Structures are given as structure tokens and as C-alpha cells.
Amino acid sequence: MSGSPADEGSPAPGPERALRLGTRASTLALAQSGMVAEALTAATGRAVELVHVTTYGDTSREALSVIGGTGVFVNALREAIYAGDVDFAVHSLKDLPTAAPEGLHLAAITERAAVNDALVARDGLKLADLPAGAKVGTGAARRMALLKMIRPDLEIVPIRGNVDTRVNHVRSGDLDAVVVALAGLQRLGRAEEATEVFGPDVILPSPGQGALAVECKDPELAELLAVLDSPLTRAAVVAERTMLAVLEAGCSAPVGGHAIALDDNVLSLTGVVATVSGSRGLRLSHAGAVSEPEALGRRVAQALLADGAAELMEAGA
Structure with missing residues (x-):
């Protein structure tokens, strides 16, 4: 698939044809894109068709930290927009690199679903009930580190794959439990499979989770897609992602962030940074104006850095 940010933009999609929504072909990605398509049609009357795009992250079995982080799920979708093969794309926001892409508009950030992580364990067990040495699978450095901070006696096993693949590790007996995003289970209609849901006070989510x-290239289409935007969600995730950017942390660093609107004017942001091993960690919160989420994100990041966050992210133990 060819195309670059410098390519001339395709004409704005006219009302005579369906809008083409680029999506990964996983069950979860299709469910999420289908939700967006239905919401857009309901709000604007425009028909939407899903166009499957295969990303390198879908075909490679290597660890995300090896193949370039969560951005590998995003690049092929962006290339499809640049090339004019699709009109817009839907991403899990936590997968988006913090650097803004040239020539693309982040037209909408949808109302947030659950931010929580969830445990899916054998025999309905909770985290505290797992025996010492139990094998718990996850693909995220953040989850690995925070789980080890809570239960250093567990064996944390790096895994990848879609929700089915991860949960099947438990069903088959290969693992005692896995940790996944609750929002993914909910969007697949499988929330009942969670044996425990972790509050942000226990395991802080990834910036943008839920x-x-x-994203699109055409400014007129961006105006149409803006009907799906949730201003409070946008403020919260901008604060979280600004914090991540200032920390210069990627998916290989154990960093969590969660912002929540205390009211229409005040936003509270909590950030956590840990060593990969979970032996040490920092956590702090600050509040700021909803209208200035970038300033809040910078403030939390700078406070974490002042307390030694850079050393923790670089440490292996």
C-alpha cells in the first residue's frame, strides 16, 4: 500500500457512496469499528462500510517492544488513509503514538468505556486467591510491573494475541490467569468472564485505555466525524498522553495514567511509573483545569521526573 503525508488529498467523499472505514480484522477491532460506524450513521445518516486492513502487528508473533510498540497496529491503517483506500480509521486510543501524524486529523475521541484492567482466572479466582508461583499472562510492561508490585510471588508470563487467544491460555491450563482490558471484554459481550475487575487505585490503566x-485526512470529513467526539473524554486522554509524551515513554516502559473530570471545570490526573520488575514505583496525582489538559499532563510528568521517574524507567530491577 503506497501513499505518504505529502500526497494530494482525495476529494471529500460525496453523499452518493458509503464512507469507507479502515479497521483491523480482529474480532475486537471489528466490534469497535462497527460501534463507530453505527453511531456515525445514526447521527448523520451516512452509510459506512468496513474495510479490513492487515497490520504488521497482526501477523508478527514477536513482542511489541521488539517490533516497534503498539504503533505497529496503527501504521498500516494510516497508510490506507494516505493512499485513499479508506476514508477514515478507528484505533484503540492507547495504541496511538503520542506524536501527531502529518496530514491527519484526530477527528473524534469517542466517549470512554471502562478504563479498568480485568483478571480472567481459572476456577473463578481473584488475584489474592492465586497460589504462590501461579502463572499470569499479559503483554503489557505496565501490567507486568504493577502485578509484581502487588504479588511479587507470581510468575508473570509475556503473551500476545487477541482476547480469545489470551483467555484460551487459561481454558487450556497453560496459565492460571490473564489480565486484559475490561473494555475489550465488554465490547465483545464477554464481561462476565472477568473474575476480578481492578480499580485504577489498584492497577492504573494505560493512557487512553477504553x-x-x-482519524481521517480530509478536513470536511473531520467536521462530519466530530459529531462522535466526547469533549470530556478528549480532555482526559490529552492529559494522560501529554504526560506520557513528556516522560518520553513508550509501550516498553511501565507507565500508567488516568485522568477523570471531577466536575465540568476540574480534571484530576494520576500517573504511575515503575521498574520493569515491579520492585520500585512512583505514583502521584494533581488537579488542573479541564480547559488546559496539556498543562496538567506536563505538571504530573515533571513531578514524576523530579522524583526519579527516568531512573525507574531505565532500571531493569
Whole structure:
């Protein structure tokens, strides 16, 4: 698939044809894109068709930290937009690199679903009930580190794959439990499979977790897609992602962030940074104006850095 940010933009999609929504072909990605398509049609009357795009992250079995982080799920979708093969794309916001892409509009950030992580364990067990040495699978450095901070006696096993693949590790007996995003289970209608849901006070989520990002190239289409935007969700995730960017952390660093609107004017942001091993960690919160989420994100990141966050992210133990 060819195309670059410098390519001339395709004409704005006219009302005579369906809008082409680029999506990964996984069950979860299709469910999320289908939700966006239905919401857009309901709000604007425009028909939407899903166009499957295969990303390198879908075909490679290597660890995300090896193949370039969560951005590998995003690049092929962006290339499809640049090339004019699709009109817009839907991403899990936590997968988006913090650097803004040239020539694309983040037209909408949808209302956030649950931010929580969830445990899916054998025999309905909770985290505290797992025996010492139990094998718990996850693909995220953040989850690995925070789980080890809570239960250093567990064996944390790096895994990848879609929700089915991960949960089947438990069903088959290969693992005692896995940790996944609750929002993914909910969007697949499988929330009942969670044996425990972790509050942000226990396991802080990834910046942007639970929200969907809608990206396009054409400015007129961006105006149409803006009907799906949730201003409070956008403020919260901008604060979280600004914190991540200032920390210069990627998916290989154990960093969590969660912002929540205390009211229409005040936003509270909590950030956590840990060593990969979970032996040490920092956590702090600050509040700021909803209208200035970038300033809040910078403030939390700078406070974490002042307390030694850079050393923790670089440490292996």
C-alpha cells in the first residue's frame, strides 16, 4: 500500500457512496469499528462500510517492544488513509503514538468505556486467591510491573494475541490467569468472564485505555466525524498522553495514567511509573483545569521526573 503525508488529498467523499472505514480484522477491532460506524450513521445518516486492513502487528508473533510498540497496529491503517483506500480509521486510543501524524486529523475521541484492567482466572479466582508461583499472562510492561508490585510471588508470563487467544491460555491450563482490558471484554459481550475487575487505585490503566480514536485526512470529513467526539473524554486522554509524551515513554516502559473530570471545570490526573520488575514505583496525582489538559499532563510528568521517574524507567530491577 503506497501513499505518504505529502500526497494530494482525495476529494471529500460525496453523499452518493458509503464512507469507507479502515479497521483491523480482529474480532475486537471489528466490534469497535462497527460501534463507530453505527453511531456515525445514526447521527448523520451516512452509510459506512468496513474495510479490513492487515497490520504488521497482526501477523508478527514477536513482542511489541521488539517490533516497534503498539504503533505497529496503527501504521498500516494510516497508510490506507494516505493512499485513499479508506476514508477514515478507528484505533484503540492507547495504541496511538503520542506524536501527531502529518496530514491527519484526530477527528473524534469517542466517549470512554471502562478504563479498568480485568483478571480472567481459572476456577473463578481473584488475584489474592492465586497460589504462590501461579502463572499470569499479559503483554503489557505496565501490567507486568504493577502485578509484581502487588504479588511479587507470581510468575508473570509475556503473551500476545487477541482476547480469545489470551483467555484460551487459561481454558487450556497453560496459565492460571490473564489480565486484559475490561473494555475489550465488554465490547465483545464477554464481561462476565472477568473474575476480578481492578480499580485504577489498584492497577492504573494505560493512557487512553477504553477510548477509541477516529482519524481521517480530509478536513470536511473531520467536521462530519466530530459529531462522535466526547469533549470530556478528549480532555482526559490529552492529559494522560501529554504526560506520557513528556516522560518520553513508550509501550516498553511501565507507565500508567488516568485522568477523570471531577466536575465540568476540574480534571484530576494520576500517573504511575515503575521498574520493569515491579520492585520500585512512583505514583502521584494533581488537579488542573479541564480547559488546559496539556498543562496538567506536563505538571504530573515533571513531578514524576523530579522524583526519579527516568531512573525507574531505565532500571531493569
